[in-house]
Amino acid sequence: MTPAAARLLIIDDEPIIGKRLKQAFGKLGLEAASFTSPLDALRAMAEQPFDLVITDLKMEGLDGLETLRRVRALNRRAKVIIITGYPDPETAQAASREGAFAFLVKPFRLEELKAEVSRALAELSQA
Amino acid sequence: MAINDWWRGLLADLPFIRRLTDQRHLSVGEVFACFQRLLAANNRAMELLADLGEKLSGDYIFDRRYLEASAASLTQAVADSILALEQLTFSPFPELKQVHARLALQLNDLLAGGERLAGPLVIQLREAGLAQVAVVGGKCAHLAELICRGFAPEVPGGFVITTRAFHELIDANGLRPKLAELEGRLADPGSPLAQITTLGEELARRLGAAAPPEGLLALIEEAIGREMPTGGRLAVRSSALEEDLDFSFAGQFSTVLNVPAGPAAVFAAYLKVAASLFAAPALGYRRLVFPGEGRLSIAAGCQPMIDSRASGLVFTEDAAGASDERMVIVGAWGQGEAVVEGAVATDSFQVGKGEPPVIMARQVPVKPTARYPDPEGGLSERGLEPELSGAACLNDEQIRALARLARRVERVFRRPQDIEWALDAAGRFFILQARPLFVPETAGDRRAVAEAVAGLKPLLTGGRVASLGVGAGPVRRVLAPEDLAAFPEGAVLVARRDSALFSSVLGKVAAIVTEIGTPLSHMATICRELRVPCLVNVPGLLKTVADGEEITVDAESGFIYQGRIRELLALKVSEGMDLNASAEFRLLRRLLRAASQLNLVDPLLGEFRVEDCQSYHDILRFTHETAVQTLVDMGRDEGRLLGGHLARRLALPIPTGILVIDIGGGLTPEAPDDQVPPEAVASTPFAAILRGMLCPGVWHRDPMPVGMRDLMHSLFNPTHHDPVGRQYAGHNIAIIGAHYVNLCFRLGYHFNLIDAHCDQVAQNNHLYFRFLGGVTEVLKRSRRAAMIGAILRALEFNVKIRGDLVTARLSHLPVAEMERVLDLLGRLVGFTRQLDVRMDSDQMAEAYAQAFLNGDYDIVNR
Numbered sequence: 001m002t003p004a005a006a007r008l009l010i011i012d013d014e015p016i017i018g019k020r021l022k023q024a025f026g027k028l029g030l031e032a033a034s035f036t037s038p039l040d041a042l043r044a045m046a047e048q049p050f051d052l053v054i055t056d057l058k059m060e061g062l063d064g065l066e067t068l069r070r071v072r073a074l075n076r077r078a079k080v081i082i083i084t085g086y087p088d089p090e091t092a093q094a095a096s097r098e099g100a101f102a103f104l105v106k107p108f109r110l111e112e113l114k115a116e117v118s119r120a121l122a123e124l125s126q127a
Numbered sequence: 128m129a130i131n132d133w134w135r136g137l138l139a140d141l142p143f144i145r146r147l148t149d150q151r152h153l154s155v156g157e158v159f160a161c162f163q164r165l166l167a168a169n170n171r172a173m174e175l176l177a178d179l180g181e182k183l184s185g186d187y188i189f190d191r192r193y194l195e196a197s198a199a200s201l202t203q204a205v206a207d208s209i210l211a212l213e214q215l216t217f218s219p220f221p222e223l224k225q226v227h228a229r230l231a232l233q234l235n236d237l238l239a240g241g242e243r244l245a246g247p248l249v250i251q252l253r254e255a256g257l258a259q260v261a262v263v264g265g266k267c268a269h270l271a272e273l274i275c276r277g278f279a280p281e282v283p284g285g286f287v288i289t290t291r292a293f294h295e296l297i298d299a300n301g302l303r304p305k306l307a308e309l310e311g312r313l314a315d316p317g318s319p320l321a322q323i324t325t326l327g328e329e330l331a332r333r334l335g336a337a338a339p340p341e342g343l344l345a346l347i348e349e350a351i352g353r354e355m356p357t358g359g360r361l362a363v364r365s366s367a368l369e370e371d372l373d374f375s376f377a378g379q380f381s382t383v384l385n386v387p388a389g390p391a392a393v394f395a396a397y398l399k400v401a402a403s404l405f406a407a408p409a410l411g412y413r414r415l416v417f418p419g420e421g422r423l424s425i426a427a428g429c430q431p432m433i434d435s436r437a438s439g440l441v442f443t444e445d446a447a448g449a450s451d452e453r454m455v456i457v458g459a460w461g462q463g464e465a466v467v468e469g470a471v472a473t474d475s476f477q478v479g480k481g482e483p484p485v486i487m488a489r490q491v492p493v494k495p496t497a498r499y500p501d502p503e504g505g506l507s508e509r510g511l512e513p514e515l516s517g518a519a520c521l522n523d524e525q526i527r528a529l530a531r532l533a534r535r536v537e538r539v540f541r542r543p544q545d546i547e548w549a550l551d552a553a554g555r556f557f558i559l560q561a562r563p564l565f566v567p568e569t570a571g572d573r574r575a576v577a578e579a580v581a582g583l584k585p586l587l588t589g590g591r592v593a594s595l596g597v598g599a600g601p602v603r604r605v606l607a608p609e610d611l612a613a614f615p616e617g618a619v620l621v622a623r624r625d626s627a628l629f630s631s632v633l634g635k636v637a638a639i640v641t642e643i644g645t646p647l648s649h650m651a652t653i654c655r656e657l658r659v660p661c662l663v664n665v666p667g668l669l670k671t672v673a674d675g676e677e678i679t680v681d682a683e684s685g686f687i688y689q690g691r692i693r694e695l696l697a698l699k700v701s702e703g704m705d706l707n708a709s710a711e712f713r714l715l716r717r718l719l720r721a722a723s724q725l726n727l728v729d730p731l732l733g734e735f736r737v738e739d740c741q742s743y744h745d746i747l748r749f750t751h752e753t754a755v756q757t758l759v760d761m762g763r764d765e766g767r768l769l770g771g772h773l774a775r776r777l778a779l780p781i782p783t784g785i786l787v788i789d790i791g792g793g794l795t796p797e798a799p800d801d802q803v804p805p806e807a808v809a810s811t812p813f814a815a816i817l818r819g820m821l822c823p824g825v826w827h828r829d830p831m832p833v834g835m836r837d838l839m840h841s842l843f844n845p846t847h848h849d850p851v852g853r854q855y856a857g858h859n860i861a862i863i864g865a866h867y868v869n870l871c872f873r874l875g876y877h878f879n880l881i882d883a884h885c886d887q888v889a890q891n892n893h894l895y896f897r898f899l900g901g902v903t904e905v906l907k908r909s910r911r912a913a914m915i916g917a918i919l920r921a922l923e924f925n926v927k928i929r930g931d932l933v934t935a936r937l938s939h940l941p942v943a944e945m946e947r948v949l950d951l952l953g954r955l956v957g958f959t960r961q962l963d964v965r966m967d968s969d970q971m972a973e974a975y976a977q978a979f980l981n982g983d984y985d986i987v988n989r
Binding site (some may be wrong): 014017020021083085086106107108109110111113 | 182188189190
């Protein structure tokens with residue numbers, strides 16, 4: 001798989017974050033879609049496979065950990081990056097157990113997220 | 128001790144100093160520990176402010192929790208700073224605590240998503256600045272800001288009916304439950320629009336017939352009497368919280384024109400404006416731009432009507448995205464309402480943004496009608512005479528004047544502006560409104576930019592970004608505070624160091640670049656708040672760029688290019704605008720506005736008073752300056768110094784008679800108890816001073832030949848009334864710590880003090896210098912003071928001279944620069960020791976200053 005073909009799903013209840021990330025990763029050549037509702041995002045994922053998911057942890061409807069479980073259930077290969085403003089060690093450990101690829105604490109620089117995405121893409125292309 | 132008493136008397140003249148007379152004293156060590164705590168608290172707070180400011184760049188992903196945690200830490204750090212100051216000075220600062228409590232409450236209110244419901248029902252427009260935005264709304268806050276920034280002639284005065292009045296109106300008419308229901312629906316993204324508009328319609332209808340809350344009519348009447356003593360007509364315009372600051376809300380709310388100047392008529396107009404908050408289009412627009420946010424309130428600005436000969440709009444950039452190098456002026460005869468509505472044919476002019484403004488294109492269609500105030504109230508349309516209808520509503524000179532005015536407004540707000548203007552019969556321009564102009568995101572692809580600049584070699588690299596952005600313009604070097612006086616609009620400010628004094632020209636600069644500086648400085652903080660691109664620590668800056676040379680400052684990558692790089696400037700326009708759409712981002716801007724606006728700029732300007740502290744930034748500045756003054760006081764008080772501390776004699780090859788008091792880390796552990804050699808001095812700042820004093824040729828051993836006149840003066844004027852003529856008794860004392868020195872020299876007939884803190888954190892560092900007295904008559908002493916002043920200014924100190932008293936200070940320099948300056952001060956102390964004797968003419972003073980700066984210390988022996 002080449003990075004240009006990789007599909008990225010962004011879930012954050014703050015619309016601006018989805019919009020900004022979509023814009024940023026679009027410019028890097030990824031095909032990105034963003035959702036403010038995790039349930040809508042999962043429905044989209046069921047229809048079309050995503051390689052990479054960036055999700056907030058605290059959201060209405062479905063929390064990030066549950067989102068992570070369902071994403072992994074849909075696609076074992078998908079890399080999931082969790083972004084949160086409410087870090088605590090238990091959640092981070094739980095996310096890691098559930099197979100999260102990376103855990104970023106807000107505020108973070110866009111560059112840090114880009115680095116994680118590149119790393120994930122590298123692993124996907126090797127797999 | 129008489130001299131100390133006299134010193135205190137002198138210091139009491141300086142308004143920012145709290146006197147230390149008649150109080151219990153802390154030990155020197157305790158004072159110093161308090162000072163360290165204060166520095167630590169201030170540094171923590173400044174880092175938080177810088178950290179928050181950095182998030183404005185849009186390079187970060189952050190959320191509400193981050194804002195809450197940062198605001199709480201900031202409030203705590205500022206409280207710690209005040210506490211440390213109280214312990215240090217042994218005096219209470221209740222007013223400072225009050226300001227702190229008010230700000231803490233304000234930040235909490237902002238975080239809670241509400242506005243302050245406290246505050247006046249009616250406020251004068253000129254007092255309704257950005258700090259009051261929560262109660263006066265965006266439009267009025269912007270107009271008030273313009274009045275404060277020198278636009279008083281162009282912005283008509285008036286008053287504001289605040290959001291507090293709006294909430295009282297709601298409560299007084301039993302509309303609170305309905306409003307709460309509407310807000311709840313708005314906050315729920317899933318709620319159908321139809322329900323929202325139905326609720327809105329009901330609220331608008333009931334507001335239209337609402338009764339005034341208690342006291343409002345009397346306040347309106349009072350305000351009319353004050354602002355319009357000769358009567359006249361008023362314009363009542365909406366001013367919503369969000370309006371102007373983040374989104375234009377252009378045309379969403381009502382304006383009522385030509386309102387008779389009476390309380391009942393103004394209140395009726397106000398009700399129309401208030402009801403427009405709930406109009407269906409406004410609610411729909413709100414849902415679009417602020418999804419999931421519910422809070423609603425509105426203020427109204429009431430200003431005298433301008434009897435407009437012509438009026439219209441200026442877009443300071445071509446909003447169609449064609450060019451950021453030209454502005455667009457549209458206008459028509461009479462009142463501008465029709466222009467704003469796009470209802471009539473209008474003249475249109477495209478004008479270059481350079482100086483002088485060049486009119487690049489013009490369209491002057493026939494304008495058969497215009498609107499004018501109707502004697503009955505409101506406006507009515509009238510046909511125009513043929514010679515008027517075919518003519519341009521502005522002549523070329525007026526177009527250029529308007530372009531310049533618009534450019535000034537744009538520089539104040541640092542964004543493209545959409546300005547509503549009016550021209551009265553006397554030919555005066557007025558600004559009725561100024562709001563951000565949103566330029567669509569067309570150009571500005573980063574890859575395109577990278578390609579565009581790929582072939583270009585930067586003029587300078589290696590700068591540290593203090594405030595993100597791109598700016599271009601001719602270089603203007605600012606090497607002394609006086610250079611700021613005639614700072615040209617649109618220039619790039621180039622300086623050796625950063626300075627909070629630059630805030631006076633932030634409305635004019637395209638960018639700021641300094642050779643030395645830190646992104647944590649006060650100036651950098653203000654630059655971020657006002658979105659001024661700023662690079663600091665650019666090596667070789669002053670050697671490379673010359674005055675008038677056009678450069679582009681890329682305060683994104685840290686590069687400086689020759690000429691105007693249009694692709695980079697396009698990037699500036701396209702980025703950052705949509706960040707305002709994020710609730711967190713807007714909240715951040717509001718928090719920073721309350722916390723980091725700096726009103727206390729220069730401690731030597733005599734305006735450092737508690738009552739002038741309006742932000743956390745001001746409080747930090749105040750505590751720091753007051754603490755430094757306390758240390759300075761302490762250094763003069765020998766009784767305290769010799770009381771319990773061991774003063775050791777310093778063994779120097781020059782006869783200074785300095786005693787050192789080590790309060791921790793100032794001397795090496797091996798230092799002997801007496802006759803301490805200079806090598807045993809571990810204090811960074813004191814060691815630097817000693818290096819300067821011991822520099823070969825600096826210290827002149829032979830006494831200066833004192834003329835008979837000077838001698839007579841010193842013999843016959845030793846009165847208490849002229850203490851300067853007396854010989855200073857006592858020792859020369861250096862209180863030193865690892866990073867601190869307070870050095871008091873009583874050398875012969877003059878008194879010299881250096882107080883400095885110098886560590887790795889530039890933000891902590893300060894340097895305070897004082898020089899006074901001499902053996903000779905006051906004229907010669909004053910010449911020496913002028914010479915010292917000239918030298919210190921050349922070293923970029925902030926200098927104040929009063930007679931033969933020289934006061935100078937510097938702060939926030941990196942450690943290497945501090946050491947360089949302290950070394951030079953050491954040389955200066957030696958060099959000027961007895962020079963007053965030589966000050967026979969003003970030319971002599973200049974010659975000596977020049978010689979010192981050239982390193983020609985030998986001039987003294989010639």
